[in-house]
Amino acid sequence: MVGIRIKRLRIEKGLSINELSEKAGVSKSYLSYIERGIQQNPSLQVLSRLAKTLDTDVEDLLDQRKKAEPTEMIQVDREWIELVHDAIDNGVTKEEFAHYLDFIKFKNMNGGNE
Structure with missing residues (x-):
């Protein structure tokens, strides 16, 4: 996806x-829409x-063979890193840990009620 x-690169x-x-002369909101995938077909x-x-x-921006690695797309909050450590x-x-995640998913599927 071009936005990713x-x-x-940004x-x-x-x-x-x-x-x-500012440097590219593109509105901030439009750039944000592109990066978030809301605007998927920006003009040439x-x-x-x-x-x-x-x-x-x-x-290069349009080259779909150069997929971003998942770690490049996700920026992990410092608190999450500390919790894992x-x-x-x-x-x-x-x-x-996987068991805890499964339990949380189960609770969320059931509306948080036991």
Whole structure:
């Protein structure tokens, strides 16, 4: 998806969404829609301005063979990382963690009622 590629390149370049928006001459809200996949077919003119600002070309932005790795798409909150480290430090195994997740999914499917 072009939005994921644009967001990844923006982050790699150390640009905020505001900075990329201003430098490329694309409204912040429209850029946000592209990055979130709400706007899936931005015009060639917009893609060209974004590509130039990100030091790449339109073909690179549209290249679907260059799928972003899941770890590149997800930025994990520091608190989540600390919770996982705490669980590991307290001896929680992967199997136990998976069991907890299954239990939470079960509770959510049943409206949180036991």
